[in-house]
Amino acid sequence: MRWPSRVPLAAAVFFLIPSVAGAHTAFLALGSFWAGALHPLSAPDEIGLIVGLAIWAGLQQRRDVFLIGSAFAGCLAAALFIGLTGRRFPGEIPIAVLMVAVGLAGALRLSLGTGPLLAAAAAGGAALGGTCADGVAGVSLGLFALGTAVATASLLSYGLIATRGAGAEWARIALRAGASWIAAIGLMMAALESARLLGRL
Amino acid sequence: MDVRFQTTFSLALAMALLMAMPAFAHTGAGAAGGLAAGFLHPLSGPDHLLAMVSVGIWGAQLGAPAIWLLPIAFPLIMALGGTAGIIGLPLTATELLIAISVLVLGVMVAQARRLPLAAALAIIGVFAIAHGHAHGVELPQSADAVAFSTGFVLATGSLHALGIAIGLLVKWPRGALAVRCLGSLVAAIGIYFVGAYAVA
Numbered sequence: 001m002r003w004p005s006r007v008p009l010a011a012a013v014f015f016l017i018p019s020v021a022g023a024h025t026a027f028l029a030l031g032s033f034w035a036g037a038l039h040p041l042s043a044p045d046e047i048g049l050i051v052g053l054a055i056w057a058g059l060q061q062r063r064d065v066f067l068i069g070s071a072f073a074g075c076l077a078a079a080l081f082i083g084l085t086g087r088r089f090p091g092e093i094p095i096a097v098l099m100v101a102v103g104l105a106g107a108l109r110l111s112l113g114t115g116p117l118l119a120a121a122a123a124g125g126a127a128l129g130g131t132c133a134d135g136v137a138g139v140s141l142g143l144f145a146l147g148t149a150v151a152t153a154s155l156l157s158y159g160l161i162a163t164r165g166a167g168a169e170w171a172r173i174a175l176r177a178g179a180s181w182i183a184a185i186g187l188m189m190a191a192l193e194s195a196r197l198l199g200r201l
Numbered sequence: 202m203d204v205r206f207q208t209t210f211s212l213a214l215a216m217a218l219l220m221a222m223p224a225f226a227h228t229g230a231g232a233a234g235g236l237a238a239g240f241l242h243p244l245s246g247p248d249h250l251l252a253m254v255s256v257g258i259w260g261a262q263l264g265a266p267a268i269w270l271l272p273i274a275f276p277l278i279m280a281l282g283g284t285a286g287i288i289g290l291p292l293t294a295t296e297l298l299i300a301i302s303v304l305v306l307g308v309m310v311a312q313a314r315r316l317p318l319a320a321a322l323a324i325i326g327v328f329a330i331a332h333g334h335a336h337g338v339e340l341p342q343s344a345d346a347v348a349f350s351t352g353f354v355l356a357t358g359s360l361h362a363l364g365i366a367i368g369l370l371v372k373w374p375r376g377a378l379a380v381r382c383l384g385s386l387v388a389a390i391g392i393y394f395v396g397a398y399a400v401a
Contacts, residue, residue, distance in 0.1 A: 044347055177272060177358070195287045
């Protein structure tokens, strides 16, 4: 990917962040499919986890990106479906912990083989699916799940392709810096959520 | 994939997402408030601001790999300190350490001091913990965890990037001199901060 396409993409991410407040309710009027598709794309923590996973996998120049994407999408769809049928999932702490894990792995450019990467993709998909299902009512389960799966799988695929193509040294450094930021955000999120659960805030 | 298609797609995505913002523009509440609060937190104190910009400048003076390693490590270690502050772990003399960080980093920049990478990392690690702890303790209770953390880390990273941009002036002789003068100014302000802490 050449730089002109990165500028609007960065703008997209920037503009995405302030709209998180309405993520869980504002899109319901658009219909089940679009509500499902826009739900994860309007939450910075969920985007952070997907981007972190893409950076970690992309920096390793792996050929099995299809497998990683499939594990992610499969677990997301399963967790989403289970969540939409009424089963409660833990809150944002699993996402925060996974952000720390994939962020650190990306910042350190760890090559741990296929297993850990697949495990992170599956866990990430499950955590995101469970979170996306939380608090959503009055939607068509199939369409909502389809919308969420399509949106998250598209973002992950785009991230995997874009990061794999980062050949320049400065681009790889920027990706690692981005991964460290994702880990830092996840760490603070985990602390804030934990403090809230413990009644310290 | 065609570059033109990628550009158009990204631009369209940016525009589409932009349209989701106005609903929150007038309230300053919710996650938008949290993001703004998190972003402004590191910028609100001159001691924090000067220290973080100085980390970027010093990294640029040291060159690779410090130019990217210090700004990668600082937000992570600072988040660790922030975590300690949020969950209530005590850290003594945090404010003094922050004042000293401005002084020390100013001196490092003023002298263009070349330390081994491990030593440089240790120095900024200690200071990052102190800065992060102070932010964690002062955290607004109503903060949205995701938005606040995102804003906080983005602001910190941006200050480092600003420092690196300033530090790249060292490629030119006059630029190097200007950067060292800037370091002297930061060190002088650091002396004031330490003095103010001692008097208080």
